[in-house]
Amino acid sequence: MIKTEFGIIDQIDPEKNYVCYEPEKYNCVAIDDDIYIDDWWERLTHLKTYFHSLARPANALARWGITLIPPESLPEFLKIVQNDTRINKDKNLRDLAEIVKRAIKEQKYLIHFGV
Secondary structure, eight states, X not given: OOEEEEEEESSOOTTOOOOSOXXXXXXXXXEEIIIIIHHHHHHHTTSXXXXXXXXXXXXXXXXXXXXXXXXXXXXXXHHHHHTOGGGGTOHHHHHXXXXXXXXXXXXXXXXXXXX
16 A cells, blocks of 8 residues: 555644644544556645645645645535545545544644655
């Protein structure tokens, strides 16, 4: 599995450049990049995101870097995750959906660590 990881940032620092690979700090869940991200890519390109810091607005995910996903993009991201029929067979995908739901409820950013 080529993993890509997602976690919740408890408090976003608007000045910070998120460049360190720290999935354990954010209690990340890993999913298979080749299986899911490739299939979701077209829909992901419509998500407003940031690459490495809030000073770098973007769309989709930094496949080989770090992405910050703002609260306003999370409902659409949740739809992408939940509409994948493989969610019933993959615990990590279900865990990702739960993380996204929690971030929506708490109005927090997600952090994504690419491959």
